[in-house]
Amino acid sequence: MSKKKAVIRSDMTRAQWTWKEMKRNKVAYAMIAPYMLIFTLFTVVPVALSMVISLTNFNLLEVPDVVWLDNYIRLFLDDDIFILACKNTLIFAMIVGPVSYLMSLMVAWFINELPPKIRALVTLVFYAPSISGQVYLIWGTLFSGDSYGWVNGILLDLGIITKEIQWFQNASYVMPLCIVVALWTSLGTSFLSFIAGLQGIDRSMYEAGAVDGVRNRWQELWYITLPSMKPQLMFGAVMAITSSFGFGGVVTALCGFPSVDYAAHTIMHHLDDYGSQRFEVGYSSAIAVVLFAVMIGANMLVKKVLSKVGQ
Amino acid sequence: MSKKLRTRKHKVVLNRSAGGDAGISVMLIILGAFMFLPMIYVISQSLKPLDELWMFPPRFIVRNPTFKNYRDLFMLMNTSWVPFSRYIFNTVFTSVTGTVGNLFFSSLAAYAMAKIKFPGRKWMFKTVRTSLMFHSTVTAITSFIIMSALNWVDTYWAIIVPAWATSLGLYLMKQFMETNVSDAVLESARLDGASELYTFWVIAMPMVKPAWLTLIIYSFQDLWNKGASIYIHSEQLKSFNYAIGQIMAGGVKRAGAHAASLVIMMFVPILVFVITQSNIIETMGSSGMKD
Structure with missing residues (x-):
């Protein structure tokens, strides 16, 4: 060597x-x-295989024919539910991704100067929901559709509503509620990475900054803290984006499948519907390829944006 | 000199206005309540006797706590068609074998990528890093085809083997080894005639204890929280988490037992995190992406 x-x-x-x-x-x-x-x-092979199969009409039973781009054409021109799913996925990811990212960063920053023991405790409080398995189902109980659900109970008791609201069966509440629950479980790996990044910044940088005219904590954050933890910001972004596209399971568990009027139907659900329920593997592979492209594209875009931090 | 330092420190403290401190505390408390209250509610719910579960107006905090829901949960477990111990065994078995394999194979690969300069290591690592960017739902359907081709559908292999090579595991381990295992020490071991395998296991691995604890936690949590899998059809091979889900499907009269089951499921990962928190944070210190 x-x-x-x-x-x-x-x-x-x-x-x-x-x-x-x-x-x-x-x-x-x-x-x-x-x-x-x-x-x-x-x-690697599953991704490559999806790309190949998406050009066929494979259905697990018959010998597949190559249909070239027919699946993609059908997807974008002939499948209204897919377009709706795309819209929902983008709304979902564009809210959950950035909000959870900023929330992770802000909380990590807020608690950075607390004494170590307290910081460890606060970290646990914020991190616990993301590792506790299906505990998010408790939101189904909090927002249960009968008058014994806590939220309905309180609203009825205070006289704000006169009839129970079927929270998870109502097309106008389903999406916001799922976003709230997704945010609740979203302080995960990126959050821990930010805590570590902040801890790793050399204290003398702040002292030098104060001498050089950094006047308040916001300037300190922008000019010193964020630029010195750029690698963590990048890693955290990748984690946040990837998981913001992966909340399909949470939605299904809370709203059922399909959700009422497809109000919370995402590309993940569409993929699952055609892939493991209808066995239209060729068509579902086309959906998977689109989703893959969207995720990689979102990551590339955010990378570009993050390289501007501190400039 | 010391006086100069102190005035500098004083300036740093001046950067913290009282208003800002108060504002941050208020934000932290509001966000903390949002995160914490549902956790309290699930515990409270699991301790409520029947009349409190179906009370109007509902109470957030239990008034007469009882462990009856937990006893009911164990009763329900004993009456299920497949013995509940079997579901627990499935989850524990796949979690442990999956985690042990992941620790070994990912660390081995991470060591080679971080500390041996062989042609191809850069693009291999880039491929693994790119795979962090997409969620596994994308590959679910085609993975199923591969599993069928291997004849692994409806076996433990379908759960365990893919868990042996996680991208996050390799990524964190490689980054941590790069900064925390000194090349000089490895070099002198090699000069003494130690084999790469020996250097990896006896010299490098003890230096990266925080990283392997982190890898264990991530891998374990992932497998522990696995619900119904598209690869598993037999009731006898299904996971504990899946069985817990079935309790809720049993209807409203099981609301208390369901809350109790959620508390039991969340207890294990939280406990593990409490024990290992400082190691995980240390590992995350080197998690950054450079380009």
Whole structure:
């Protein structure tokens, strides 16, 4: 592993050199082999396979025909529910993603200067909902449709409403409620990453900043804190975006499937509907490819925006 | 010198206005209440006797706490068609084997990517990092086809093996090893003739204890909270979380038992987090994405 060996030698081509390096490091390949094999099989191949299958009319039973872009054309021109699902997904992700991101960052920042013991306790309070499995179902009890649901009970008791509201069966409440519940479970990995990022900032930077004319905590946040934790901001964004597209299970558990008037129907639900209920695998693969493109696109966009922090 | 430092520190304190402190405290309390109250409510609900569960107007906090709901839950468990111990076994078995495999394979790969300079390591890591950007729902249907081809549908393998290679596990482990395992120490071990496997296991791994604790927690939580899976059809292979869901399907008279089951399910991950919190935060210190 010494430096000398790593320099490309003039007496061999790049390919020859690479081959030699590969032979010399065969232990390394053996070490990554199990991981890469499983990762390829269950992450890379499924994505590639979706792209191929999306061009066919595969349905698990018959021999598939290649139909080229027919699935995509049907999806965008002939499937009103898909368009509705796209709209809902974008609303959902565009609210849950940024709000949960800012909430994670703000809370991490608020608690940064608390004494360690208290900080640990507050961290637990904010982080607990995201790791507690199905505990979000309690929102179904809080907003239950009968008068024993806490919210209905209080509203009835105070005389604000005269008849129980069927919260999760009412098209105008379903989406906002699901967003609230999603936000409740969203202070996860990015939150912990921000706490660690803030803890890792050198105190002397703040002192130097104060000398250089940083006057209040907002300036300090913008000019010193955020730029020094940019890598964490980036990682947190990826985590927040990815999970903001993955709340389909929460919606199904609270509103049933399909949700009333498809009011909370997202691309994930549409995918599940065609893939594992109707077995139109070709069509559902096209949905998966669209969703994949949207997620990667959202990540690229946010990366661009974040590179402007502190400028 | 010391006086100069103190005045500097004083200036830093001046950057904190009392109004700002108060504003932040109020925000923190409001957000904290939003996060915390539902958790209190689920615990309170699980301790309510029947007449309080169906009381109008409903109370947030239980007045006469009882453990009857928990006893009912265990009674319900004993009357189910597949013994409840079987669901618990399924969840514990898949969680433990999945987590152990993930810890071993992901760390092994992370070590090689972080500390051995072999051709291809950069694009391999980039691929894994890109996969953090999409949710696994995208690959669910085609993964099912692969599982069928392997004949793994309706076996434990379908749950356990994919859990052995998580992108987040490898990502966090590799980042942490890069900053926390010194090359000099590895180099001297290699010069002494130690094999890479020995260097990895005996020298590098003890240096990254926070990272493997984090990996264990993430992997365990993920598997512990797994509900119904599209790969599993047999009742005997289904998870504890799925069985808990069935309790709620049993109707309104089980509301108390259902709340009790939610409390039991959330207790394990929270306890594990409390024990390991400082290690997880330490690992997250190196989680950043550079480009």
